[in-house]
Amino acid sequence: MKARWLDxxxxxxxxVVITLAAxxxxxxxxxxxxxxxxxxxxxxxxxxxxxxYVTSAPSERVLLAAVSLALxxxxxxxxxxxxATDTARRSSNVLRxxxxxxxxxxQTRGRYDGPVTVTVLIPAHNxxxxxxxxxxxxxxxxxxxxxxxxxxxxxxxxxxxxxxxxGVEVFExxxxxHKKAGALNQALRELLPHQGxxxxxxxxxxxxxxxxxxxxxxxxxxxQDRALMxxxxxxxxxxxGGILGQLQRNEYIRYSxxxxxxxxxxxILTGTASIFRPVALRAVAENRGVSLPGTNGxxxxxxxxxxxxxxxxxxxxxxALMISPQQCTVVTEVMPTLGTLWRQxxxxxxxxxxxxxxxxxxxxxxxxxxxxxxxxxxxxxxxxFLLLMGLTMLAVDTWIWFPFWxxxxxxxxxxxxxxxxxxxxxxxxxxxAFVPELLFxxxxxxxxxxxxxDITLGRQAAWSHVDRSAGDGDRQEARHA
Numbered sequence: 312m313k314a315r316w317l318d319x320x321x322x323x324x325x326x327v328v329i330t331l332a333a334x335x336x337x338x339x340x341x342x343x344x345x346x347x348x349x350x351x352x353x354x355x356x357x358x359x360x361x362x363x364y365v366t367s368a369p370s371e372r373v374l375l376a377a378v379s380l381a382l383x384x385x386x387x388x389x390x391x392x393x394x395a396t397d398t399a400r401r402s403s404n405v406l407r408x409x410x411x412x413x414x415x416x417x418q419t420r421g422r423y424d425g426p427v428t429v430t431v432l433i434p435a436h437n438x439x440x441x442x443x444x445x446x447x448x449x450x451x452x453x454x455x456x457x458x459x460x461x462x463x464x465x466x467x468x469x470x471x472x473x474x475x476x477x478g479v480e481v482f483e484x485x486x487x488x489h490k491k492a493g494a495l496n497q498a499l500r501e502l503l504p505h506q507g508x509x510x511x512x513x514x515x516x517x518x519x520x521x522x523x524x525x526x527x528x529x530x531x532x533x534x535q536d537r538a539l540m541x542x543x544x545x546x547x548x549x550x551x552g553g554i555l556g557q558l559q560r561n562e563y564i565r566y567s568x569x570x571x572x573x574x575x576x577x578x579i580l581t582g583t584a585s586i587f588r589p590v591a592l593r594a595v596a597e598n599r600g601v602s603l604p605g606t607n608g609x610x611x612x613x614x615x616x617x618x619x620x621x622x623x624x625x626x627x628x629x630x631a632l633m634i635s636p637q638q639c640t641v642v643t644e645v646m647p648t649l650g651t652l653w654r655q656x657x658x659x660x661x662x663x664x665x666x667x668x669x670x671x672x673x674x675x676x677x678x679x680x681x682x683x684x685x686x687x688x689x690x691x692x693x694x695x696f697l698l699l700m701g702l703t704m705l706a707v708d709t710w711i712w713f714p715f716w717x718x719x720x721x722x723x724x725x726x727x728x729x730x731x732x733x734x735x736x737x738x739x740x741x742x743x744a745f746v747p748e749l750l751f752x753x754x755x756x757x758x759x760x761x762x763x764x765d766i767t768l769g770r771q772a773a774w775s776h777v778d779r780s781a782g783d784g785d786r787q788e789a790r791h792a
Contacts, residue, residue: 452526513584541577667680687759
């Protein structure tokens with residue numbers, strides 16, 4: 312598949328669309344003559360520049376225009392997503408959408424492929440500190456897996472010996488320079504030819520532990536629906552990490568809540584733990600270099616920074632049906648320092664942008680484009696809001712209360728508390744405090760902008776992970792070359 316021009320220009324496209332959206336909103340608000348309202352007050356910024364501000368709420372016309380545009384955009388995206396999903400499920404074109412529900416049902420009608428079996432692949436690079444807990448959580452499942460294979464990639468610690476002590480298989484990558492995706496491709500190349508339709512393959516991180524009932528729920532879902540191609544997990548952050556760790560746990564709780572509200576409809580098949588039918592993975596490998604980015608024969612695109620996000624889009628492009636049940640929950644690591652968090656999130660942001668750039672605008676990527684554009688617009692609006700508020704505070708002689716913005720802020724705080732309620736009192740207390748989450752969101756906004764700039768300038772991206780071999784008290788950042 313030839314590289315698309317969007318691969319490099321995706322950052323520019325996002326920035327241009329966000330700017331046009333801001334201009335459209337401004338024109339909508341300013342289209343008619345301004346209504347009679349409280350006259351602006353004049354202030355002097357740092358004794359030099361004149362600044363005008365008002366303490367009254369925006370007019371009904373302004374609020375109505377903003378809300379109408381937001382609802383219109385949300386409604387259009389929802390309709391396009393539903394149409395794309397329905398079209399994919401009903402498609403019988405085995406060339407374009409070989410994994411569509413209708414196509415799979417027609418191929419498997421009247422055939423019994425045996426009970427569902429589970430083979431687990433655990434890609435691991437120097438994971439001696441976490442692999443024992445991961446294997447223990449697998450072996451203690453109410454429905455234990457049939458096979459567990461630790462995919463050891465360039466390990467220099469005790470990962471391999473610890474895996475063998477737990478009685479599981481070990482596959483060691485050979486001359487792999489493509490990190491996690493390359494190691495998994497090697498293992499899947501040997502595994503998939505021997506898998507039947509119901510011999511599902513699970514891929515999970517070596518720093519993840521499954522909650523009991525995960526595999527039982529997933530196996531039941533595959534048994535009940537033979538058109539189901541993948542089951543993803545809902546992840547929660549591990550304990551610890553202080554305020555930074557709790558901020559990440561709050562973020563993960565909100566994501567899981569959003570998936571529950573979508574009744575399990577998947578945004579991303581998370582790399583923490585996801586299960587696939589072999590036919591789905593084989594279809595992806597066959598279509599690489601044809602209708603999907605990547606090298607033909609590879610399940611994972613080794614050029615993608617976020618292989619789980621890219622694989623999700625690949626499966627959706629082939630019409631695959633996938634869900635994330637509420638009972639399929641896992642506990643994953645949280646980044647212990649601002650440095651590791653920065654590198655992780657920069658990789659996520661860049662990966663998401665690069666993936667939609669590689670696929671372009673197609674029905675299956677509309678939702679992903681909308682997410683990135685919405686995120687970009689929120690970054691733009693939030694930064695402008697903070698700038699204007701800061702300028703006003705510097706220009707006035709006395710503190711001024713803005714009732715409208717105070718009320719809006721109160722609604723925002725309530726929303727933050729309600730959406731993390733399941734996380735317990737620590738999650739709620741942090742949400743009520745407001746300022747830490749505000750600063751955390753500002754950091755993520757900066758990372759988002761950094762990702763756009765790096766893509767546009769063609770800067771080389773790096774893959775990194777936390778080396779836990781020194782223990783929780785002395786974690787170090789390690790590059791996986």
